[in-house]
Amino acid sequence: MKVSTILIVVFIFLASFTGNHLPSIAPPAEDPTPYLRTIVIDPGHGGRDHGSKGDLSKEKDIALSVAFKLGATIQANHPNIKLVYTRHYDEFITLKKRAEIANENNGDLFISIHCNAVRDHPEIKGIETYVLGIDGEISNLAKRENEVIYLEDEFESSYGVDPNTVQGRIKFGMYQNAFLDQSITLAGHIQRQVADYTGRKVRHVKQDKFVVLRLSNMPSVLVEMGFVSNKEEEEYLLSLEGQDQMAMSLYLAFRDYKNELEGFPAGY
Numbered sequence: 177m178k179v180s181t182i183l184i185v186v187f188i189f190l191a192s193f194t195g196n197h198l199p200s201i202a203p204p205a206e207d208p209t210p211y212l213r214t215i216v217i218d219p220g221h222g223g224r225d226h227g228s229k230g231d232l233s234k235e236k237d238i239a240l241s242v243a244f245k246l247g248a249t250i251q252a253n254h255p256n257i258k259l260v261y262t263r264h265y266d267e268f269i270t271l272k273k274r275a276e277i278a279n280e281n282n283g284d285l286f287i288s289i290h291c292n293a294v295r296d297h298p299e300i301k302g303i304e305t306y307v308l309g310i311d312g313e314i315s316n317l318a319k320r321e322n323e324v325i326y327l328e329d330e331f332e333s334s335y336g337v338d339p340n341t342v343q344g345r346i347k348f349g350m351y352q353n354a355f356l357d358q359s360i361t362l363a364g365h366i367q368r369q370v371a372d373y374t375g376r377k378v379r380h381v382k383q384d385k386f387v388v389l390r391l392s393n394m395p396s397v398l399v400e401m402g403f404v405s406n407k408e409e410e411e412y413l414l415s416l417e418g419q420d421q422m423a424m425s426l427y428l429a430f431r432d433y434k435n436e437l438e439g440f441p442a443g444y
């Protein structure tokens with residue numbers, strides 16, 4: 177052992193006897209709080225931003241209704257979990273504000289709820305779940321979901337860049353998502369539970385450049401619960417039964433994710 181090392185050890189030893197001013201270090205108590213403490217539920221769109229429109233429906237209304245049902249189911253089964261909604265009414269909330277609400281509340285998970293639509297293809301249907309993508313082109317869907325920023329004043333000063341431009345895509349590509357693995361895990365559970373619980377068509381887990389996912393500093397997914405441009409799917413999403421089933425399958429996916437994270441078997 178070098179002399180300098182010995183001196184350091186002796187100093188630390190002596191310092192330990194002089195230290196009324198040093199805080200005592202208690203043995204770590206068992207953490208009584210679960211890993212997932214705060215869940216942020218983000219009902220897409222609202223106010224002057226209607227989102228996708230079907231013949232009978234507006235995306236913003238279906239999203240809010242399913243969001244509340246999901247929240248109520250989480251609360252009923254896990255009363256210690258804190259729930260945060262990014263909106264409670266038919267109100268306009270910017271994407272940046274939604275992420276700020278999530279971050280300020282130290283959310284452990286962010287679930288953004290939406291409905292899809294595609295022009296001129298009424299036959300297309302199925303649920304899709306998205307996680308943040310950092311490479312490649314931006315899709316028309318992500319462009320549309322991001323489009324709300326154009327309803328804001330001075331959106332470039334808010335977001336630093338227009339994400340739908342080439343320059344914006346490059347900037348988006350520079351962001352790393354530390355939470356991507358967990359986000360993909362939850363997205364997989366959502367796809368599986370919707371298929372199992374509702375028996376309905378599921379599409380794929382996909383990655384794309386959604387502003388609201390990029391700004392949220394936590395694992396995050398964006399669920400497109402179906403296409404309001406498809407007549408049957410729109411009727412399902414508008415029905416009480418459809419909204420209850422969708423909320424329950426999202427809850428079961430959340431529970432699987434929570435169990436996996438906290439070391440319990442699926443379905444516990």
Ligand SMILES: [Zn+2]
Pocket residue numbers: 220221227228235289290291321
């Ligand atoms: Zn949407």
